[in-house]
Amino acid sequence: MGTASRISPVTGHYVTIDVEDVQYKVFYLENGQGQPLVCQHTAGCHNHQWRGLLEDEEITANHRVIAYDLARHGKSDPPLNKEWWKEEYKLTADHYVAFITAFCDALGLEDPIFMGSSFGGNVALQLALRHPDRFKAVIPVEGADYSPGFYLDWWQHPHANAAQVCASGVWDLMAPQSPDADRWATWFYYSQGSEAFKGDLYFYSVDHDLRGRLGEIDGERCPVVMLTGEYDYLTTPADGARTAEQIRGAEFIEMKEIGHFPMSENYPRFAGYLKQALRRIEERTAS
Numbered sequence: 001m002g003t004a005s006r007i008s009p010v011t012g013h014y015v016t017i018d019v020e021d022v023q024y025k026v027f028y029l030e031n032g033q034g035q036p037l038v039c040q041h042t043a044g045c046h047n048h049q050w051r052g053l054l055e056d057e058e059i060t061a062n063h064r065v066i067a068y069d070l071a072r073h074g075k076s077d078p079p080l081n082k083e084w085w086k087e088e089y090k091l092t093a094d095h096y097v098a099f100i101t102a103f104c105d106a107l108g109l110e111d112p113i114f115m116g117s118s119f120g121g122n123v124a125l126q127l128a129l130r131h132p133d134r135f136k137a138v139i140p141v142e143g144a145d146y147s148p149g150f151y152l153d154w155w156q157h158p159h160a161n162a163a164q165v166c167a168s169g170v171w172d173l174m175a176p177q178s179p180d181a182d183r184w185a186t187w188f189y190y191s192q193g194s195e196a197f198k199g200d201l202y203f204y205s206v207d208h209d210l211r212g213r214l215g216e217i218d219g220e221r222c223p224v225v226m227l228t229g230e231y232d233y234l235t236t237p238a239d240g241a242r243t244a245e246q247i248r249g250a251e252f253i254e255m256k257e258i259g260h261f262p263m264s265e266n267y268p269r270f271a272g273y274l275k276q277a278l279r280r281i282e283e284r285t286a287s
Helices: 047-054 094-105 119-130 162-168 180-192 194-207 236-245 267-285
Strands: 011-019 023-030 035-040 063-068 113-117 137-141 223-230 252-254
Touching: 011 094, 011 267, 023 047, 023 094, 023 252, 035 047, 035 094, 035 119, 035 267, 047 063, 047 180, 047 267, 094 194, 113 267, 119 137, 119 180, 119 194, 223 236, 223 267, 252 267
Parallel strands: 035 063, 035 113, 113 137, 137 223, 223 252
Antiparallel strands: 011 023, 023 063
């Protein structure tokens, strides 16, 4: 195998965006051409989770896959023109939605499909509710209308090793059938993101609450295809199915033998379900 064949086609870039009068320099990876597919990582993690998708030749043949690092995650720093260290980080729905739309606008994306997992799956629902005209469709992965109980003080207790606590806390959320190498890679990703984890979970378990509002989402106007792994005990398949049932035109797919981190814990299995979701979106949006 020559050197050239070992170089990934995935490229990385920075883009500067303004969100609520605050400036951010955002790092993102991309590969492919065609329909934009914007991907949000899970809480406390970064865009490495989407590497399998970014290198999937079947999908990137027709999709421009873009996976960004949310501010304070991976290679995206905290705000540039704000004394962010003087306040506790608590991610809110308003800011999260504004950040994503500003990012898509900065890249000039037309009718992107948005896919997020876990707290990214929850914000996908927020986007479908607030901005149905700005997205061709959304794919909430491991998302639900409400996911309480995971915003815990001991994630960053001074008596705990935050990196180890955050990483070990995700282990049981993965399916035992997932390859050991991929499960440990997912664990490793979380050992690097402990500082942002608790603030992300404020959105996931506190500020995100669409109970009683799902009927306002028009799944015909902005198709919603929900994917949930059978081993996810935070946002369970029952939670995903219940959420989809309350959204006009939404669809729900349960992913067998997979857990809360499908894109990194077992990408080959996740890919089959994702391709099914993308086909459904194309069928429903074909003019």
